[in-house]
Amino acid sequence: MNYGLKPFGRERIWLWLMLVPTLIGLAFGTVGSLLATLGLSFFDWDLINPPQWAGISNYAALLQNKDYIEAFVNTLKFSAEYVPGVVIISLIIAVLLNRKIRGISIFRTIYFLPTVTSAVAAALVWNMIYGKDTGILNLGLESLGLSPICWLCSEHAMFSVVIVNVWGAIGEGMIIFLAGLTAIPRDYYEVASIDGASDLQKFFHITLPLITPSIFFQTLISAINAFQAYDYIYMLTRRGQGNSTVPVAVYSIYRNAFNFFRMGDASAQAIQLALLVAVFMLIMFWWERHYVVYE
Amino acid sequence: MTKKNHKFVADLLTYTVLIGGAIVMIVPFIWMISVSFRVPAQQYARILIPNPVTFQNYVNLIKDLPDNAFLFLTANSFKLSILMVIGQVLTCSMAAFVFAVCKFRARNLLFALLLGTMMIPSQVSLIPNFIIFKYLGLIGSQWPLILPGFWGGAFGTFLLRQYFLTIPRDLVDAARMDGASFFGIFWKIYLPLAKPAIAALAIFVFKDAWNDLLHPLVYLPTDMHQTTLTVGLAFFQQQLVMGGKFTVLMAGAFLSILPLLIVFFFAQKQFIEGVALTGMKR
Numbered sequence: 001m002n003y004g005l006k007p008f009g010r011e012r013i014w015l016w017l018m019l020v021p022t023l024i025g026l027a028f029g030t031v032g033s034l035l036a037t038l039g040l041s042f043f044d045w046d047l048i049n050p051p052q053w054a055g056i057s058n059y060a061a062l063l064q065n066k067d068y069i070e071a072f073v074n075t076l077k078f079s080a081e082y083v084p085g086v087v088i089i090s091l092i093i094a095v096l097l098n099r100k101i102r103g104i105s106i107f108r109t110i111y112f113l114p115t116v117t118s119a120v121a122a123a124l125v126w127n128m129i130y131g132k133d134t135g136i137l138n139l140g141l142e143s144l145g146l147s148p149i150c151w152l153c154s155e156h157a158m159f160s161v162v163i164v165n166v167w168g169a170i171g172e173g174m175i176i177f178l179a180g181l182t183a184i185p186r187d188y189y190e191v192a193s194i195d196g197a198s199d200l201q202k203f204f205h206i207t208l209p210l211i212t213p214s215i216f217f218q219t220l221i222s223a224i225n226a227f228q229a230y231d232y233i234y235m236l237t238r239r240g241q242g243n244s245t246v247p248v249a250v251y252s253i254y255r256n257a258f259n260f261f262r263m264g265d266a267s268a269q270a271i272q273l274a275l276l277v278a279v280f281m282l283i284m285f286w287w288e289r290h291y292v293v294y295e
Numbered sequence: 296m297t298k299k300n301h302k303f304v305a306d307l308l309t310y311t312v313l314i315g316g317a318i319v320m321i322v323p324f325i326w327m328i329s330v331s332f333r334v335p336a337q338q339y340a341r342i343l344i345p346n347p348v349t350f351q352n353y354v355n356l357i358k359d360l361p362d363n364a365f366l367f368l369t370a371n372s373f374k375l376s377i378l379m380v381i382g383q384v385l386t387c388s389m390a391a392f393v394f395a396v397c398k399f400r401a402r403n404l405l406f407a408l409l410l411g412t413m414m415i416p417s418q419v420s421l422i423p424n425f426i427i428f429k430y431l432g433l434i435g436s437q438w439p440l441i442l443p444g445f446w447g448g449a450f451g452t453f454l455l456r457q458y459f460l461t462i463p464r465d466l467v468d469a470a471r472m473d474g475a476s477f478f479g480i481f482w483k484i485y486l487p488l489a490k491p492a493i494a495a496l497a498i499f500v501f502k503d504a505w506n507d508l509l510h511p512l513v514y515l516p517t518d519m520h521q522t523t524l525t526v527g528l529a530f531f532q533q534q535l536v537m538g539g540k541f542t543v544l545m546a547g548a549f550l551s552i553l554p555l556l557i558v559f560f561f562a563q564k565q566f567i568e569g570v571a572l573t574g575m576k577r
Contacts, residue, residue, distance in 0.1 A: 011477040018393050018481070021386035022409065025446030028427065029420055030412035036423035047429065093316060096309045109563065110317045113324060116559045116566070118506035120525040121548035124532060125327040128541060134339040136326065167320065172570055179571035199305060228416050231508045235529060253418050258513055263422060270419045277416055 034274070041267035048261075058268035068269060071252040075276075077158060078165075078233075078248060079226035085166040086222045087215060090173025095207065097174070098181045108178075112171035119168065123235030126164050127152075130236075157237055157245040164232050169225070173218050180214030181207070212292045220284050227277055230254075249273050331545040338541040352546035364519035365547065368527040373554075375440050375511075375523060376504040382444030383500045384493055387451030392481045394452065395459035396467070406456075413449045417509075425513060437521070439514040444504075451496050454572065458492035459485055495569030498562055502555060524551045 026032065041058055045051040062068050093111060097104055114122060129135050130151035138148035151160040188206050197205070230250045237245040244251055249269065257266035330338060331352055333345040356365050394406050428439040462485060470480050486493070508525045515522040517530060528547055559566055 014477045015393055015397055015399065018389035018478075019405075021445055022390040022447035022452065025386075025443070025448065026408065026412065029424070029443055029446055030415055030449075031408060033420040033423040034415055036426075037419050040422060040426075047426070089316075093313070096313055099305075099309055101306070101309060101313070107313055107317055108567070110321050112563075112567070113556075113559075114320060116502060116555045117324075117552045118508075118525055118555075120506070120508055120528050121327075121552045122323060124528065124544055124548045125323045125330075127532070128330065128545075129323060129326065131339075136322075136341070139341055167323075170320070175567055175570040224414070224416075228418065231506075234508065235532070250418055253422075254509070254513075257422050257425070263426070267422055270416070270422060273416050274419050277414055281414060 037267045037270050037274075040263055041271050043264050045263040046261045047263060051264075054264055058264045059272075061265065062268055062272065067247070068249075068252050071247045071249050072272070074158070074246055075227060075229075075249040075273075078162060078229060078246075079223060081159070081162045082165055082169075082226045082229070083219060083222045085162060086169045086173050087218050089166065090170045090218070091177050091211075091215070093170065094174045094177030094181055095203065097178060108174070111174050114168045115171035117168070119231030120235055122168060123164065123232050126232075127236060130160055152236060152245065154245050161233055161236055161246055164236065165226075165229060168232065169222065173222070176218050176221075177211065177214050180211045184210045209293050213294060216284065216288050216292045220281070223280055223284075224277060227273060227280075249276075327545050327549050330542055331549050333542050335540060335542050352542045353550070355540075355543050356546050356550070360519070362519065364527065365550075367520045368522065368524045369550075371437070371522060372505055372524040372551075375437060376501050378441050379444040379504040380497045380500045382441070382446075383448060383451050384497055386445055386447040387496065388455050388486060388489070388493065389481070390447050390452045391455035391459055392485055395456045396480075396485075409447075409449050409452060413453075421509075421513060428514065434514060435516050435521075437515065440510055444500075451500065454496055454569075455489060455492055457572070458489050462488055491565065491568075492572075494562065495565045495572065498558060498565055499569055501558070505555060 040051075042054055042056070043051040044054045044058070097107055129137050132138065132148060132150045132153075135151070137151065141148055149156060151157075184207065188210075189202055192202050192206060228250055229248065233244065233246055233248055233251065239245060250273070253266050253269045253273065256262045256269065325343070329343055329345060332348050332350070333340065334347065334349050334351070337345065357363075390409075394402060424439070424443075425434070428434050431438075433439055466484055466488075467480055470484055475483065506525060507523070508529065511523045511526045512529075515526065517526065519527055519530075528544075528551055531544060531547060
């Protein structure tokens with residue numbers, strides 16, 4: 001692990017030169033900007049007049065801002081539907097693909113396709129599919145004798161948006177789970193078969209416990225993506241004036257910062273989003289300590 | 296006998312679920328392609344195979360948009376994505392080499408800090424970065440989309456470092472005996488040996504840059520000569536649909552995903568192994 005390649009004398013400069021871009025990135029791109037956003041959240045600033053000290057008033061205002069609360073609740077609702085959706089469906093697909101079936105590479109390719117497709121292009125076609133009078137989804141419903149649904153109207157929009165986001169994320173989850181599944185020794189299953197275990201018993205007593213690291217990882221990644229979900233939501237639900245049928249937290253940050261130029265409010269919202277991620281991570285790592293089985 | 300029946304039922308169920316799922320996954324693509332080859336009057340028609348098949352939508356897309364907009368959008372997307380790949384591969388591999396091979400006092404702290412930044416939502420960086428670029432007078436130019444590619448990144452550095460760690464140490468010692476310099480070891484030994492990992496990283500970076508919507512939306516003007524395909528398509532959605540031209544829009548959508556589909560079919564292994572690699576235990 002620790003090579004300890006020692007740079008000779010003057011070569012020491014190379015070590016730091018090679019790190020310069022990364023250090024700049026840390027200073028401006030990530031760590032520095034986190035601190036800057038934190039600082040900005042205590043000011044009122046429209047980028048034209050000089051910044052005004054605002055104390056915690058930006059945060060206090062968030063608690064009374066109905067639009068923001070709606071957006072934050074939408075982010076939570078979205079995540080609560082999206083994360084289990086991605087984790088459960090991609091796990092099922094991976095387990096089925098792992099049953100040594102024919103055509104595994106064709107299935108894998110098809111399930112992975114949405115992952116390489118831009119959300120913008122995919123959302124354009126989903127817009128057509130969801131069309132109320134003209135979409136093929138409602139055509140399907142009608143042929144089953146059901147009444148058509150307005151998929152992107154406000155009462156169904158959240159669900160429709162979750163479907164498209166899950167559709168776009170299954171491929172990656174499936175690969176993560178397949179990698180985890182192939183690492184489980186086949187002997188375990190053979191021994192279990194000799195003992196007369198059924199497929200379901202094998203799944204719940206061998207597969208599921210041994211794949212908890214992958215489940216942990218996939219849940220973490222999916223949740224971080226969910227908190228930041230933007231592209232599909234923007235494309236499927238935007239209305240006039242930069243508004244949306246399903247405004248989420250990121251939407252609110254974007255509008256405040258770049259449409260209204262309320263940098264302080266936007267920063268306070270961004271910090272709250274970062275806190276949400278941090279709290280979720282803490283919960284996940286607690287969960288990992290207690291429930292995740294590493295061999 | 297019962298066991299055989301049991302396996303048959305299980306297989307039948309497996310294939311049913313997998314094929315059903317695969318249809319759901321692929322229908323949007325088929326629909327996109329189907330609509331893009333139809334005459335506009337049939338854009339809502341409930342047919343799969345267009346009749347007549349027309350290429351007119353693709354011609355319209357390239358010829359009829361004002362000032363060759365589609366060609367400019369495509370060129371911008373290619374330019375920005377390729378610069379992003381070059382920047383990320385260079386800067387991440389240099390940092391990864393230092394973190395994997397060198398021992399120095401601040402190493403573990405710096406590396407932990409870098410990994411920690413993966414948890415910072417990108418929206419948090421967006422506001423101060425926008426302000427900095429604004430004060431540098433770069434908003435409206437493509438620099439805010441190019442420069443960040445050249446300041447490294449946690450994902451790429453981590454991916455390459457994991458790979459560099461698997462390169463045997465003897466190689467370094469042997470090169471040292473031959474008088475190779477510090478940078479020489481990186482450039483002539485580590486970089487060439489890490490081709491598979493670099494390919495995986497390049498593909499991921501290209502994909503993310505090509506599909507990025509938020510950053511071009513924030514930094515670039517909605518000028519079809521300046522911005523990218525994603526923003527352009529999102530813009531056309533409002534324009535073309537008002538003119539009722541879903542067929543042209545689908546042609547645009549299909550052309551916009553074509554480069555990545557081609558990369559995916561040729562480099563499927565790198566794609567899939569890259570995803571699997573990121574999910575490995577630490």
